[in-house]
Amino acid sequence: QKEVEQNSGPLSVPEGAIASLNCTYSDRGSQSFFWYRQYSGKSPELIMFIYSNGDKEDGRFTAQLNKASQYVSLLIRDSQPSDSATYLCAVTVSGYSTLTFGKGTMLLVSP
């Protein structure tokens, strides 16, 4: 059974702080890792993907992958109230995007 685990939160951070979101996965064969952002009542929006161990930065977002420890994280620098959403971690082991999702972590950024 492939599982992706996330703390459901909410994770509360003040505006301007760094938000750290974590995700662990059970399948060692997982190859691709994604972070989606989902606003209430909306569909998931892809914000980051990472395939190799290490860090990947895109603007205020940094994805970190450690395959040996089977975890992937998302750092959001200079958090803004508009970052308040549920962040979904997803992994895949195949080339056909059969994504396995975690339940998501709710992030609340207070002004």
Added chain:
Amino acid sequence: ETGVTQTPRHLVMGMTNKKSLKCEQHLGHNAMYWYKQSAKKPLELMFVYSLEERVENNSVPSRFSPECPNSSHLFLHLHTLQPEDSALYLCASSRQGNTEAFFGQGTRLTVV
């Protein structure tokens, strides 16, 4: 706008009705997916179509029936649904060999 369009956005149906959800992608992708999102549960993959080949989650009840007439269109036919089928149904697409999936806006389904 992600390039994946779903209709209708909202649907209320009785348990004896038959309805269909539609999805269309304008991204030139080769794979399309149906996901179900229920409250406090992870997104659940229901069906995958890649190059017109269907792969399904065996736990999906037969009252859900997918159809993929071509690589740009995907349907989900619904019949004799149950109240517990009320959820957000999401369509997604991806390019074969590229695992990034892009979602449509979803159909909020309520079964009464």
